[in-house]
């Protein structure tokens with residue numbers, strides 16, 4: 001278990017102090033795939049670097065199974081770093097070493113006998129799906145393959161925690177998918193705790209079970225992914241969950257009627273053509289302004305932003321109709337009501 | 345001008361050819377071994393110093409006290425700014441202490457090393473600074489000690505760049521040997537000065553220059569090829 005207690009980090013720069021982290025409190029349980037998401041500059045990298053003490057927190061503590069990492073000697077910290085390993089956005093492979101040598105690198109650091117280290121490295125290359133790349137140099141690999149080698153390397157010392165700092169940000173969506181799938185599989189097979197730092201919503205939705213939203217160095221929301229995403233409370237979370245609405249680039253209201261947000265919390269409703277059946281059953285032709293459906297764990301969920309044309313009457317009927325559909329939550333979008341849209 | 349033209353008359357050329365056959369092999373050999381030995385010692389001193397400049401830096405992996413780094417930097421800059429000719433004279437006592445004499449090929453190695461090691465230190469520094477800081481961070485995140493970062497990450501990752509820079513060092517030192525040869529050392533520099541400057545035998549001088557230029561070419565192309573061959577970032 002990893003606990004962050006009142007963690008703060010202040011950088012002193014020429015332009016004055018920068019508070020990268022403000023009193024962060026988090027608990028990551030064993031076996032979690034814990035997402036930490038935030039906009040650029042929110043302090044995500046600083047946070048993850050504090051977890052393995054690459055960055056010393058200015059205040060507060062990091063507890064690994066109750067052990068205060070800040071109190072450890074340099075030598076002890078080096079040992080902890082074999083239990084808490086890391087993968088990076090830029091992969092950070094040794095470019096002058098073969099893939100096999102790269103995976104063996106952490107083992108060489110602890111003077112593992114050569115034969116043993118090599119056997120372990122080959123086994124790991126197998127795990128990440130690159131058994132034939134042992135003697136190839138990283139420059140000859142694609143980004144996704146390089147990240148796989150980096151994952152194999154990070155697993156070499158059998159760590160209990162894997163930190164991923166924007167590990168898929170340099171990859172295309174399809175490769176991202178496969179890397180995330182690999183991480184999930186490793187989490188399942190070994191029970192390793194994973195902390196995923198990202199600015200991409202989709203990454204969290206894809207593999208995380210818990211998530212914390214970081215804004216200006218502070219945690220503004222935290223909880224189960226399905227909870228946080230289906231009912232975002234903090235403005236920062238909404239901006240991340242519904243970027244099209246926050247940016248204003250998304251669908252625009254026609255200005256007539258009331259906007260509703262529908263939140264789907266079960267796999268069946270997604271397949272059910274709710275809007276079509278509402279049109280037939282109540283005669284209300286809702287205007288779909290935006291929709292996004294995703295899979296979280298085994299559960300499908302999603303949201304839809306619709307506009308109910310007409311007045312309070314239609315709105316009441318629509319609300320009643322939707323509220324009767326199981327696993328769907330409906331919210332009246334106050335900030336997108338007709339009056340505001342008229343002004344726009 | 346007429347004197348210059350006279351230097352290339354058939355009998356002069358014949359004489360030059362004679363010098364080429366009798367004295368150049370020995371001169372070439374002296375130049376090569378002085379260059380190689382001086383480079384070797386310059387690297388032995390300059391490599392650790394260059395590593396220290398990078399790792400001991402304020403933002404390095406093992407920061408050293410600022411005043412110490414300041415002193416090291418000042419000494420390096422001082423040695424680098426003294427003209428080689430003057431440096432040679434300055435280190436005569438040191439040369440005598442080490443070699444026993446300040447004359448001859450072997451003795452000329454001492455001033456060459458003194459002049460070249462700060463240069464090599466700076467070259468090593470620049471090679472190591474080219475390294476992606478993320479790689480160092482990776483090594484730290486895996487629990488590497490300072491020595492492990494230096495010997496398992498910084499140096500191996502910088503090999504192609506170091507080879508390129510050592511090639512630069514060797515060709516520069518080769519240029520210096522010609523100068524030290526003229527000032528009591530041996531090798532092609534001595535031959536060039538003896539015949540060309542002292543006895544107006546320009547044909548010999550030019551022959552010596554040609555051989556030196558060829559030597560630089562050889563060192564340079566070997567170094568360039570070696571660096572390229574060692575660099576695993578180049579897709580093959």
Ligand SMILES: Nc1ncnc2c1ncn2[C@@H]1O[C@H](COP(=O)(O)OP(=O)(O)OP(=O)(O)O)[C@@H](O)[C@H]1O
Nearest residue numbers: 011013018020039040041042043044045046047199
């Ligand atoms: N070494 C440093 N010195 C000074 N300021 C820093 C340092 N590292 C980070 N910061 C500042 O701390 C804040 C948080 O930076 P951090 O890198 O943690 O953000 P991030 O969430 O990882 O952003 P991104 O998504 O762009 O990677 C930023 O304002 C940044 O400028």
Ligand SMILES: [Mg+2]
Nearest residue numbers: 044045046166
């Ligand atoms: Mg970052």
